[in-house]
Amino acid sequence: MKKIKLSLFIAVVFLTLTISGQSEPLPEGLPDSRISITINDKVVELPYWRNLSIGTKRNNITNAIIAFHGINQYGKSVYNNIRSAAISEGQLSNTIIVSPIMMELDHINYYNLNTNKYPYWTRRWKFGDLSQNSNRVSSFTVIDELIKVLIRNNPNLETLTITGFSAGGQMINRYAGGGRIPNTIPSRVKVQFVSYAPSIYLYPGRYRRIAGTENQFATPNTSCSNYNDYEFGVGGNLNSYMRATGVSNIKSNMTNRTVYQMVGSEDTGTKFLDVRCGAKLQGDNRYHRARIYTNYVKRYYMRNNNKKLLVANGYAHSARAYRASNVRKVFFPSNRRNKQFKGNDLVNNQLGEKLESIELFPNPVENVLHIQSIKANSSIKYSIMNISGALVKEGRYSSESILLSDLKSGMYFMQINDGKQVRKAKFIKQ
Template structure:
């Protein structure tokens, strides 16, 4: 009887182990068709990624590059799609390279039947820079280093590099901004945008005083690990952060441009870290972002290089990358193509002396007031410029335009105004 029971228990345990080993789940948005490849320990490592352009091709037109990471549920395509839409809205897709790597985990490796010797995969601690689980172990922070090196090598006219992550990806970038050791030329502006992380890295023992968002001191607490990694840097550092060292971490955090990005409605608790070390940082993501920004601005800031970036109207969503004020951070160049963001017309200026009439109009459009020697541009609802000129004449000919709604932007020496009109 004992022998039969032992055999039965062994059978059950083997079955459970086999289930765990064979557990497989697809990536929620499918496996990206593209791969980033680089060498670690003289062995090739592959990382799947979403992108608008291949990262390994040399280009002279790219002036803006973005590396963007997903959250714990690995919706990397959604992060990429929203940033691509933002680039289009700002008229900068043609000069921007956007890459969104996928941090693979074992169940995805199994489902997509990927080679575990060449593809890097992690536990969910990829967000903290830990080593991968495959035989050629690589820190997730080293992956970012390698991507940065590839971008710098292949885009000689690069001017701005933004490294960002959403949710768990935001935790990753918050720590990478402090720990990264990759060398970047001084002529490339680098900024880190940590969007909606659950917890932040505090490089000293101070935390907010309960009930306050801008007063800090070392807390009296029974939470013994609140200042150890991944909450702080006083112990438990992984190999990458240990190689950087506490002194360099503090120096990096002080010298680098870092945005704490958050949706103003991100006040829920879904997927929120509620460990004792996390609770000392605030009650929700929105509050934690505000508190942490106050903290780094007080103790770890140089030349106003720490900012809070609030996406109005958004909760915990990658869609906030399309918010107007957020787009301006990622695509800050004054360079614009003829693609125009028609949403800029959602609030017509009413304080200026120029009006458009008749409206609707058939063949001629008139501008009242002091409108001579002003420039104008007319856009269709898709944002394409269809007419531009100098308004020296008392009227603008529109008879060749198709019937429908249009937007006209009028510029003078002292102001710019936007109007909407209908072509009959």
């Protein structure tokens, strides 16, 4: 009997310590550097990994990257992989990389940090929720303040990339819609968001994919009553930061901002995958969900080809994918080697002439093709020919998208006729 009571006592103590998480170190140690920012009229500090101090003014920086870790706070690994990518692209000298640590109470206690100075969260920092200490700080407000500091201290900045891996990817996916400060950034700075391998996405509308498809959407017939509430959607239960932004502004931001959905081609496992009913409606795994969500936002919330799927081939769920060659091209666009080709820059080798006047995107394309700068109109006819010149598809451009799922992989030529002129372009079907 005593043995049973002792075992029960040990189990209760262990469970209590596990739940309270009173004293645990960060897995990669506490960074030496601190970001000091003023929020709610109080100076707060966040530990961060970095190659350069965020608080120093520099005229040579043209590229800035804010990178967030996953739920287990491996911020150094995220930072190191992005730094390696910068070195591979020859741009470390003109790039500042900052990777903040989103602290939790057990880390605060382990390192004996001042709770009046260091904000700490539950794991809902990935959704923009408020910190747990007296100076209530949204994790999205932290991003706002980091952006302000980077813009102020780097007057020649050309590109600002805000990214996050796994739970950090969820954070950036939501901030891309809810963040308010990006709208105040000078137009000379290109701002882009890279949401890497989130478990779930924020859908700005009620539609979800039709089962068995990746590019067909409708209001689901489901018993999952909260599938469109925050953090799955914007139908209700928004936190204080997102309520202040407002649903209409969230949808507008998600339409107008440049957002990459990044995922590893081998990220098809279910370990640590959100499997709540609202998550299951988004797809079977991270790779599947990324493809579906990209198709969704391209169809309903895209302007000027600003929604893209970025696949790191051969990578599973790992921060190492930041070093993939096609990923580096997105993070370091000022590199002349990384200028993306456009459909109207290609040459029709059959005719020996340059195709011009229209730009198709995405190019290469998987299933859904759009025409840049041409509004949908039923009077506009399109024709698609294969490499041999045979007509394989035709129709009217009446829905701002052309479905190509019935075409085989290969090179094709498109001709657009609006009754006044004929314009041409080339594209590649993957």
